Amino acid sequence: MRIFTVLAVVLAVLTFGYAAYFGVAWYSASHSSESSFAATRDDALRSGQVGITNFLTLDYKKVDEDLQRWLNSSTGELRAEIDKDKDSRKKQLVDAKSVTSSKVLDSAITELDDRAGTASMIAVVESTVTPDNGQKVTKINRYLTKLTRTDDGWKLSQLGPLRAGV
Amino acid sequence: MPPSRRRPIPTPPSGGRPKVAGLHRRAASDEPAEVAAPEVVQEPEAEELKAPTAVEWTPPAAKKAAPKKAAADEAAAEPVADEPAASRPAWILPVALLVVAALLGGLGTFFLVKSRSVAYDAALVDSATTSAVNGQVREAVEKSFSYNFADVESTEKAARELLTGKALCQYNAVFGPVKEVAPQQKLVVTVRVVSSAVSSLKDGRATVLVFADQVTTRTTDNQTGGGTAMLRVSAIDDGGRWKIDNMEMFGATSDQTRQLQGC
Known part of the structure; x- marks a missing residue:
């Protein structure tokens, strides 16, 4: 019986070491600056995709x-711009009488400054424009956007658009 | 009767001497001497036998110590075995320890799996590798898709060196038609990457989103055309050099898409 006790003690000590080692490994891996930076990048990317889709989707x-959705997904310069000529923009959109829906096909963060809370992103967007009584047109365009972190997430x-010869 | 007993014992022939009582007595007195002789011979034998026994004697001394130790063990074990027996069964401690060990083992494995699953995509996180991938993919796209009718060799060399696998076939599918008309029209194609970003970087594989501008000049009549391209490029780490091994084009014509997928 004594030998079993000794073996059980040894086993318990070994498994304690095993659990402690990987407990620390898990903690340090999930709290490393690298993984939090990666999480920030993914967060910014997701917000950017949603923001671009919001901005390129409209119905007259x-x-x-x-x-209102545009204002909600923007901040700083872009938001001020929209807010400033809201009325003329609104008239323009109503007169165009078209419905646009967009989808981000691919996107990637080009720069990310975690401390400053700024990021840049490029995206390939497929937009379908349907005029009031006309044929719908699908186009693929490329966009460059800058993101800023706010209390309410990335905006x-x-x-x-990134046009040729830019 | 001792005399009759001695007689059958082989004795040296008496030399034809008549069997006289007196002589017989002498022979009898000689006999013990002869018997004594083998006894003397036997004596060294006995000594020889003694030697092995002397050797054998040491192990018994060691054996004697071992049982003593075992006895001490028993003596030590007995009170231990007796003590728990008084309050709780002897098996409870090892079993409890085994349960603890099993729980810790499970917990450790849970932590192991968790710590492995933390693995994140290194795009931008590993800034050195990210910029290396980005720069090399840009270079590969610009060099292998830029073309000068006067220097075909450098384009083909770049394509061979910077593209690999499936991408080589895709390159030929896209660039083949250009190469055909290039010598007659004296084409100069310049591809410039406007913007690019690494979207994924993991296990020696990278995905890069590339925005490129293409300017085509027909030097025979100086006609210039341009276009934009959006590519999703896959690259693999080939011994420190990132090589393109797959390309997907956004907004490509259905013909081009079919050609690319045919590879």
Whole structure:
């Protein structure tokens, strides 16, 4: 019986060491600056994708709703710009009488400054524009956007197409 | 009767001497001497026998110590075995320890799996590798898709060196038609990467989103055309050099897509 006790003690000590080692490994891996940076990057990327989709989706029949969504997903420069000429923009959209829906096909973060809370992102977007009584047109465009972290998550602070010869 | 007993014992022939009582007595007195002689011979034998026994004697001394130790063990074990027996069964301690060991083992394995699953994508996190991948993929795209009718060799060399596997076939599918008309039209194609970003970097594989501009000049009549391209490029680490092994084109014509997928 004594030999079993000794073996059991040895086994318990070994498994304690095993559990302690990987407990520490898990803790340090999930709390490393690298993994938190990776999480920030993924967060910014997701917010950027949603933001771009929001900005490139509009329906002339519910312009107020669309403009409000634009304001909600933007900050800084971009938000100020939209807010400033809200009325003329609204008229323009209503007159165009078209419905646009967009989908981000691929995107990637080009730069990320975790401390400053800024990021840049490029995205390939497929947009389908359907005029009031016309044929719908699908186009694929490329965009560059800048993101800024706010208390309410990452938001778009700049957005523009990357045209040829830029 | 001693005399009759001695007689059958082989004795040296008496030399034809008549069997006289007196002589017989002498012979009898000689006999013990002869018997004594083998006894003397036997004596060294006995000594020889004694030697092994002397050797054998030491182990018994050791054996004697071992039982003593075992006895001490028994003596030590007995009170231990007796003590728990008084309050609880002897098996309870090892079993409890085994249960603890099993729980710790399970916990350790849980932590092991968790710590492995923490593995994150290294894009931008590993800034040195990210910029190396980005730079090398940009270079590969620009060099292998830029073309000068006067220097075909450098484009082909770049393509061979910087592309690998499936990407070589895709490259030929996309660039083949250009190469065909290039010498007659004296084409100069310049590809410039406008923007690019590493979207994934893991286990020696990378995915890069590349935005490129293409300017094509027909030097025979100086006609210039341009276009934009959006590529998703896969690259593998080939001994320190990141080589493109797959390309996907966004907004490609259905013909181009079919050609790329045919590889």
